[in-house]
Each structure stands twice: as structure tokens, then as C-alpha cells.
Amino acid sequence: MNISFLQLFFFGAISLTLTFTLGYVSLRAISRFTVKECMALAGAWGMALQSAIAFVNFLCGFSGRTFFLLATAGLFIISLWLLTRQLWQAEERENYRWLYLAILFWLVLLGMQFFVVLYSGGFYYGDWWMHFDIAQIFLGLQKTDTVYFGTYNVTSRTPLFNLFSSYYLALLENSFAVYQITAILPGVFLTLLIPLFLRPSLIPLAFFLVAFSPYLSNIITYPWPKVLATVYILTGIYFYLDLRNNPRTRVYSLSGIGCGVSWGLAFLSHPSAILYVIAPIIDNLWVNRKNLALVVRQLFFPLILMIAVCLPWYLWGISHFGLASIFQTAMGTTGGATASVRISDAFNNAWSTVYPLELSDAVQDRIQKGPGEGGEFYILRYRLWNSWFRLYFSVLAGSITITLSAVLLTVFGKRVFGKVKGKPLFPRSFLVSVLASGFLGGCFLQPGFHRGGIIGESMTPIVVLLLLIVTEYLAMLPVRLKQLILFTIVGEFVLSRGIHLLFLGAEKTVVWDGNADLKTNYSLQFARDLIGTPIGLFMAIVALIIFLVIGWKTVSGGGDLRESLE
Secondary structure, eight states, X not given: OOOOHHHHHHHHHHHXXXXXXXXXXXXXXXXXXXXXXXXXXXXXXXXXXXXXXXXXXHHHTOOSSHHHHHHHHHHHHHHHHHHHTOOOOOOOOOOOTHHHHHHHHHHHHHHHHHHOSOOOSTTOOSHHHHHHXXXXXXXXXXXXXXXXXXXXXXXXXXXXXXXXXXXXXXXXXXXXXXXXXXXXXXXXXXXXXXXXXXXXXXXXXXXXXXXXXXXXXXHXXXXXXXXXXXXXXXXXXXXXXXXXXXXXXXXXXXXXXXXXXXXXXXXXXXXXXXXXXXXXXXXXXXXXXXXXXXXXXXXXXXXXXXXXXXXXXXXXXXXXXXXXXXXXXXXXXXXXXXXXXXXXXXXXXXXXXXXXXXXXXXXXXXXXXXXXXXXXXXXXXXXXHHHXXXXXXXXXXXXXXXXXXXXXXXXXXXXXTTOSOSOOSSOHHHHHHHHHHHHXXXXXXXXXXXXXXXXXXXXXXXXXXXXHHHHHHHHTSOHHHHHHHHXXXXXXXXXXXXXXXXXXXXSSOOOOSTHHHHHHHTTOOOHHHHHOSOHHHHHHHHHHHHHHHXXXXXXXXXXXXXXXXX
């Protein structure tokens, strides 16, 4: 295969533009959302439509890209026809320059994908290849009964990420490099949701924090479905909060439709999303505990819609594998431990997710045993480096950076004691429900005891919500303190994700685990293998420097988006 840097960059730009445009045009055609809402939700809706096209193609057994082209063109034609029949209402003009920040973030992620020669470190293993291979099933190029790692099959995990991947593998080029560059799109479209939650002056600062988040940088460029699930969990939260704040007499509403569809798409992205469906239900039961009829009126329709969105996938799975097999396979992936063992593991996982047990153990061994010799030297180095990366990829404090964790705790404490005034970003009962359900539920669902922490398994929505909250807190601080915090965040990024990237992009690969074997055994060519140069690192660094300048001007000059971008 001979694909140049320019071709891969073109493929990336085409996929970004096509998904966003399809989502935006169709949302404007079928909904009454504002322009701002349509822009923010365009990526999420575009990915859903493209996944639906891929699923229909799979069910019909078509091959090649013809159906994908015709279906996509058909959606555009229908949407444009509907747009011509609408009566437009005047809207207050807003500043949409945050779209440029999303494109800049895309350049950061694309550069990283162009640079790495392997996915490894932090004990991440295998998923990056498995989801690419499952996408081949939806293209009709792999058997539907294929078993992965002796445990997983096509129904073990819900399909949306793999369907979305198969759309572009069919439309552009069926190669691992194309899979890499389209796998970052959910992360880019996640950032488009920021303006739905924060006031305009905070948007550049939030983008800066996302760009220099070691956790998000790693989990977005690692090709798996956790970020896609987070996109729909966040859209579900947006619509749910509108339902919560604006009780309606009707059983259905636009926000109810958005909430139900979002919940269904989130679950189709990853089953752990159910935790973030349970959270708003708990919150609604608490808020409306004296009016249960309102609970039913607000939540019945979204839950029915969620089931309707998920139903086609499960009907297909049951028709091919049987009802018992579907649930046995799904339950098998979460382990078969007894209730007492599962509860014990949940408490241990909660502790290791809050406190860096693995890093503490590795440091103690290094102190006690010294550098070691021979194989022991490599084992000690392997444990130390991986546990350091794990601090930022799997432990709660590291996932939002140690610096921002300190800011969050400090300002939160002041708010509790009444020293910080103002309305919180999210309602208290809702936030408590999300944190409790997402954190405790995630610890319980994850099989076994993971000494390194489990933030990356199911808690990405919590990380994003905390980053949104800390953005608001950070804006309250004095300018000089904000500038100092900005540089410490950059320093943490360099010492964690920066070092990790250098290892992943080393021409003589530092092999920590069996990921290199997967790449070799399945003859996978990364984008870096095709490009042949580390130009991606240069791309990422330049884009990050621009983000640093924007962040500096934002914290120094009051956060005006126009001034930060000019």
C-alpha cells in the first residue's frame, strides 16, 4: 500500500468535514435547534447517521463503497430539500470562532496519530486492534463468529464505534491508517459540546485544558469506543438538564427526543454508558420525589426511545446467536466472580483509582532493589514507566492533572464553606448522582482488582465534567496564579503524555507488552509506517504551541474569544 502524508491528511480532512456537514445540515432540516446547538451537536449526529448507513449496508450484504455514497448523497438531498421548505426565524448572532479551536485540536490529535508506531504503555492492550478487526465483520470481510482473546465476539460489545469506523474504511480506504485518523473524530466532536455548557468567555480556556490533558490525549488517540460513548453521554446530559429545568406538560418534547436518542447511542457505543443513564434517573427521582407523575412524564418517553434505538442491534444478535448466547457473552466479559469477591474488588478498585497504588509499589521496589541487573533491570523499568503513565491514564487525580485536582479541591472547599458565591455549573443533586453512579458503578462493573486504577475503563464522562467545572473555578483565580497554573499543566503534559509519545514514536520500538506482536502478526501498517517520517510530532507541537498562546492570552486578558484567536 502506497499512501502519502498528503493523502492521509486529505482523508482526515474529508472525514472531519463530511461528518460535521452531514450532521449540521440534517439537524437544521429536521429540528428546531438553534444554529449554535446544531453546530455543537453536528458531529455527534453525523456519526450516528454514518453508523446507521454502515449498519444497513451490513444487513443488506452490500460490498464496495457504492451504497455508502448513494445513502450519504440521499441524506444530503433530503436534508437540503427540507431546508428549502422551512420558514427561518431570526436568531441573535453569536461568535462561532470556537470551531477554529476544534480544528486546531484535530491537528494536535492527527499529528499524534501520524507519529506513533505502536499503541502501548500504561498496560493498555489489544482493544485498538480488536475494534479494527470487528469493523471488518461489518464490511463482510471477517466471519461473524470470530472470537477475540478467547472471550469476545461481535456481540460482546455494542457496535456503534465499529460501524462508524467501517463507514470510512469502506468510503476511503480499508487500511489501519485510515482507521487511526477517523478514530480521533469522536474526540474532536466531544470538544464541540463545550459551548453547550460554558459561557463564551470560558471556551478558549476549556479547549486549552482539553488540549493539554494527558488523559484525553491518550484515550482519544487510542482507537476504542470509550470516547464515542462519552460524546453521547454528554449530549444526553445536555438534553436531560433542559428537561429537568423546564418541566413540560407533554409526555414528549424535543429535549426528550434528544435525551432518549442520546442514551440509546451512548449504550450502543459502550455498555458502561448505562451508569450515566441511571444517574439522571436517580436525580429525577430525588428532585421530584413528591411528584412521581412528573418523573414518569419526563423520563418515560426518553427511556422508550433509548430501547427503540438499541432494538435493531439486539434483534440482529438474537436472530444470529440466540437470546441466551447474547446475554451469556455480555456477562462473560465482566467476569464470573461471586458477589462477595465482586464487592471486595469494587472497594479495592475504588481505592486504586483514588490512590496510585501501582506507582507507589514501583517506587518502593526501585528504592529497595536499586536499578537491578539483566532481566530485573527491564522489569523494574517497565513497572516504573508504566505505573507513571498509569497515574495520568487511570487514576482520578492524574486524569485531570495533579495541578487541576488541587484547584478543584481548593475552590470546591471554599464553595462548600460559602466563600465562593454564584450558581454552580451543574445542579448539586445531579452532579452527586453522576459521580456516585459513574464512579461506584464503574468500580463494581470492572472484573478483578486493578492496582493501577480504572478511570479509563468507564469514567471518561466524569473526567470531562470535572474539566468543565474546574474551567469555571480556574477563571475565578488571580491572573498571576492562573498563569502559573497554566505552565504547571503544560509541564505535567510534557512529563507524562509527552514522554509516552516519544516512546510510542521511537523507531526502535520500546516493547512493553504483546501489542507489538499484534501489529506484526496481523501485518498492520500504522500511518507512521506509510509516511516514513516523524512529521506528525512537528504538527502536534506547532498546534500545541498555538494552544499555549491562546491559553496565555485568555488567562491574561479576561478570556475574550475574539481577542484570544486574533
